[in-house]
Amino acid sequence: MSLPQVPFDDRGLAYGDGLFETVLVRYGEPLLWEYHMQRLRRGCQVLDMAEPSRESLDATLEEVQGELAVLKLVVTRGSGGRGYARPAIAQPRLLSHWTPFSTSPQRWREGVRVRVCHLRLGRQPRLAGIKHLNRLENVLARGEWDRVDIDEGLMADQNGQMIEATSMNLFWERNGSFFTSELDTCGVAGTLREALLADNRVSIAPLDVADIGGVDSLWLGNSIQGLWPVAELLDADNVPCRRWPSAQRNRELQTAAHQLLGYPVIATDV
Amino acid sequence: MSLPQVPFDDRGLAYGDGLFETVLVRYGEPLLWEYHMQRLRRGCQVLDMAEPSRESLDATLEEVQGELAVLKLVVTRGSGGRGYARPAIAQPRLLSHWTPFSTSPQRWREGVRVRVCHLRLGRQPRLAGIKHLNRLENVLARGEWDRVDIDEGLMADQNGQMIEATSMNLFWERNGSFFTSELDTCGVAGTLREALLADNRVSIAPLDVADIGGVDSLWLGNSIQGLWPVAELLDADNVPCRRWPSAQRNRELQTAAHQLLGYPVIATDV
Incomplete structure (x- = not known):
């Protein structure tokens, strides 16, 4: 080809x-x-x-x-x-x-290790949400690590608001409800995120970079990979700062996402 | 070819x-x-x-x-x-x-008409100054007008600081001295600007978008076109808001720029 x-x-x-x-x-x-x-x-x-x-x-x-x-x-x-x-x-x-393409069932099940990136996304409302070809910020952010046991990097904007991962959208849980970031000043509005919003599976909320360790569970998703739980969060210096244990994880959002993509429903570990 | x-x-x-x-x-x-x-x-x-x-x-x-x-x-x-x-x-x-390439001697001599763009440049220190291929902001700003009698558009950043024109750097005069914008959060550091800075022909200073009409003269320059005086400034709605008459224009910076590029020295109109 x-x-x-x-x-x-x-x-x-x-x-x-x-x-x-x-x-x-x-x-x-x-x-x-x-x-x-x-x-x-x-x-x-x-x-x-x-x-x-x-x-x-x-x-x-x-x-x-x-x-x-x-x-x-x-x-x-x-x-x-x-x-x-x-x-x-x-x-x-x-x-x-x-x-x-091959899926990553282990990531669906056991979750991923992610870090917070040093790079802060510039705010440009005129280009926010669309998937345009100006992606140097994502390239620079992805270039911050080469450890193969780190699966993604989270990016905040210049004001310290969490926006997305380098190639996935961000979701989090508080008190049994799921949320995702507003993308009106930067970030890419993923199609899986759009579909989950349209189905009222998630709501839009702010999340300050300082508060990210305080959520009940953290997830990354896109229309290719499905939804990955975050098992461990590292800070920008790759120092571990939070773990979310796999047991009793609320997989409601993952189930909804995987139904949209024809991916399997993952059983909650007990 | x-x-x-x-x-x-x-x-x-x-x-x-x-x-x-x-x-x-x-x-x-x-x-x-x-x-x-x-x-x-x-x-x-x-x-x-x-x-x-x-x-x-x-x-x-x-x-x-x-x-x-x-x-x-x-x-x-x-x-x-x-x-x-x-x-x-x-x-x-x-x-x-x-x-x-052909030069624009009339623009060197009589100056150009420019407008202030609606688009405000996003601030991204990690990419500022270099001439990378992520230029959608310039494309969007240039797309704001199609009148052929408007030669360039000026862009401020999200904080209202003047940065550059869509494809040229910005220079201005106050009390006989010439200045150009700091480009540490956005903008392209043009080679003509670098050479003029190295020769101490200009200094770096801030310029708020609200103060642009108050400068003694305004200039646009790059390493292809040389230096154009701005004859008339329009606001973002294309309403004229300032003219700088050609008579007694201080052409010191233009002369220095044109010597660097092998372009002619333009005589001051009297």
Whole structure:
């Protein structure tokens, strides 16, 4: 399977002027496809960019094979001249590529170890929520650790509000209810998060970085991996600062998430 | 002249994980080349990316033809797998392409009309100053107007401090001295600005967006265009709010800038 290419003057390459989606596909059937299409549409509106036709987007699914795969879509504004001004007639470019995927059942069951990142996300309301191609903050944050036993890094914004992990949304539990961060100044509004919000499984609430160790349980999720409980939290210097034991974990949100993705319901350890 | 291409898995395309430079070249000789090389080196350090060899960078000049040209260099981290983690062995990709360039003598002489942009730059100290490929803020700001008689847009940060124009640095005069903005939380540190700072032609000072109409003269500059005086300032709703008449304009900084770029000294109108 040869990789698609873009030319030097593609604005996705030049300025990150475009969007992407990563979609879980099971036996050719995409999960949360309408949520992905909705976010892509919203991104095109925010960037004032023509949308690829629904037919061309649907057609990217036809090539995907195997039991479980990740389909990545990239939509750029297309080719343009030198300078930031948008080309008068821009022809958006839709690229797609898929790779086989395997789940991490042990992470679903036993949970993950995560750290708080030094990097604080800049606040830019005009770009918040959409999955655009300007992702250097995520790259820098992910570059803060290389220990293979650390699975993700949590990012706060410049005001110390918890936003997300480098490639997953953040969920937490207090008194039996589940919450997720407001994403109106930065962060990516994941499709799994959107679906859980639409189903009233979670509510939006603030969470200060100083209070993160005080929640009853902490979870990371996206539309590819499902929902991981956080077993251990490290601070930015990789010093352990909180453990959430696996026994009696409330798996209500994980169950709802996994039903949306066709993933198994994980039994609570007793 | 065919355009270079990058594959789908190039991290410059995927995440804007890379840097660029635009260099003025006259009869094959680059202007401010060492400043461009220095900024590229600093960018590679900030992104923790291997630098292309100096030989490969110098070699991009060989293809450039004509009296005046703009050489654009793009350096990406190279190809990588899915996800934000940097590839264990990344092979940076250096791409270059040049186009003929013509100066705007009327803008040098009579000045330009600029507006203040609605968009406020997000503050991200970790990425400030370098010329990385995450430029959606510039694209959105430039998209705020399409009147051809508006030449540039000025951007403040989220705190209301003036930072830069969409593709030029900002300079202003008070009591015969010239100033430029601090760029430690956002903005691109232009090579012309660096050279003028190194030559003590300008000093760094703050400028609140509310005070911009109160400066003695306002200038925009970069290493391609030289220095433009601002003749008229419009607010974000395109309402004129200040004119700086051309007569008796202090052209000291413009003269210094143009000497660095081999551009003509512009006579003061009397």
